[in-house]
Amino acid sequence: MGSARRYRCSHQIIYEMLVALTKKPLGKTKLCSRSNMPLDRCSELLIELENCGLIYKVREGNRDFYRIAETGYVYVSLYEKLLELVPFSGHGKR
Numbered sequence: 001m002g003s004a005r006r007y008r009c010s011h012q013i014i015y016e017m018l019v020a021l022t023k024k025p026l027g028k029t030k031l032c033s034r035s036n037m038p039l040d041r042c043s044e045l046l047i048e049l050e051n052c053g054l055i056y057k058v059r060e061g062n063r064d065f066y067r068i069a070e071t072g073y074v075y076v077s078l079y080e081k082l083l084e085l086v087p088f089s090g091h092g093k094r
Contacts, residue, residue: 013037014049015079021055021068022076031066 013035020026020034032042049055054072057064
């Protein structure tokens, strides 16, 4: 018996990544793991999110960490409001 694979749209994936970063800054591997994404796809999305200004990267010691930017908080808030208006099935909060 395998578990059913759940489809997530790109907006939900972005939302889940940003929510993970609201708790604390995360390195790439931990962020990808918490977002349930393979590292290669997650790395591409992180670049896009940085370019859009939703997240930013900071260097601490010899490691890079990602933090949510102010526009990332706006995205999270708007996405949650959208879910209140139109509760898509399978797009519940975690």
